Amino acid sequence: xxxxxxxxxxxxxxxxxRMLHETSKFSSTAPRVPAFMPGDADIELSTARHPGMPPEExxxxxxxxxxxxxxxxxxxxxHDIRRIQLEILADEEPQRHAIIVGWPQHADMDEQRSIRKxxxxxxxxxxxxxxxx
Amino acid sequence: xxxxxxxxxxxxxxxxxxxxxxxxxxxxxNTISKFDRPDDSSITLQSPKAQVLADINDLHYCxxxxxxxxxxxFLEAREVICRLPSDIPVPEVSTEPDGAISFDWMPSKxxxxxxxxxxxxxxxxxxxxxxxxxxxxxxxxWYGIPPNLLLKxxxxxxx
Numbered sequence: 001x002x003x004x005x006x007x008x009x010x011x012x013x014x015x016x017x018r019m020l021h022e023t024s025k026f027s028s029t030a031p032r033v034p035a036f037m038p039g040d041a042d043i044e045l046s047t048a049r050h051p052g053m054p055p056e057e058x059x060x061x062x063x064x065x066x067x068x069x070x071x072x073x074x075x076x077x078x079h080d081i082r083r084i085q086l087e088i089l090a091d092e093e094p095q096r097h098a099i100i101v102g103w104p105q106h107a108d109m110d111e112q113r114s115i116r117k118x119x120x121x122x123x124x125x126x127x128x129x130x131x132x133x
Numbered sequence: 134x135x136x137x138x139x140x141x142x143x144x145x146x147x148x149x150x151x152x153x154x155x156x157x158x159x160x161x162x163n164t165i166s167k168f169d170r171p172d173d174s175s176i177t178l179q180s181p182k183a184q185v186l187a188d189i190n191d192l193h194y195c196x197x198x199x200x201x202x203x204x205x206x207f208l209e210a211r212e213v214i215c216r217l218p219s220d221i222p223v224p225e226v227s228t229e230p231d232g233a234i235s236f237d238w239m240p241s242k243x244x245x246x247x248x249x250x251x252x253x254x255x256x257x258x259x260x261x262x263x264x265x266x267x268x269x270x271x272x273x274x275w276y277g278i279p280p281n282l283l284l285k286x287x288x289x290x291x292x
Contacts, residue, residue, distance in 0.1 A: 032239075034228065034229045037230060126242075
């Protein structure tokens with residue numbers, strides 16, 4: 001058991017929250033593709049384990065994560081991440097922090113971006129948008 | 134006779150200084166909405182494009198929670214939009230982590246086409262059509278989005 005009280009292994013049916021800090025990362029109805037794009041040099045994407053937290057708890061969690069204010073969240077299930085051959089791992093501390101790993105790397109940055117984009121848009125297609133502003 | 138807005142005015146070849154950006158973006162929106170009447174058919178056709186150009190200006194000139202599109206990406210994105218054929222719907226735009234600009238066409242959650250403009254004339258792209266995904270990189274695109282990609286965008290767009 002982790003410090004947060006959550007089990008170390010992320011269950012397939014666990015909701016995973018990708019915090020969105022920029023308004024351009026989502027439309028009125030859905031997250032946009034860059035919401036799930038890691039940076040070129042990054043091999044992981046930061047997320048939070050999110051069992052239906054109310055907005056005030058998400059804002060508090062953003063403070064714990066020491067990230068900018070959260071404007072919206074894109075929620076997928078751990079199963080959705082694993083289905084496309086990525087993996088979600090618990091990464092405490094901070095509590096509830098989890099990372100999506102397994103992002104393909106390529107010597108050609110444009111190729112790499114195209115591959116990662118194809119993963120990101122599959123996550124976008126199943127993500128639920130939650131607005132906090 | 135309806136007044137027309139020259140393409141140069143709505144963004145292509147437009148030069149702005151950083152501190153004037155928000156003001157100019159607002160003025161562009163006001164001007165565009167002023168002329169955007171159903172009876173001005175030529176302007177109505179251009180309006181979505183003008184709106185996207187204003188959004189691209191915002192991505193570069195107005196910091197969005199610390200993230201800003203690079204100048205190279207901004208200039209190329211503007212050009213790509215200006216060269217977009219009129220029968221292709223305009224994309225939604227957003228900034229990627231390195232300051233590149235993502236063009237997303239998303240008529241539904243199962244039909245998505247996304248392309249990155251980073252200022253190097255190469256377009257990494259990916260597409261989801263139902264359960265099928267495809268992806269690739271188009272290189273040396275000096276004249277906007279190449280025809281084969283325009284065809285894919287048309288395929289997923291509502292008829």
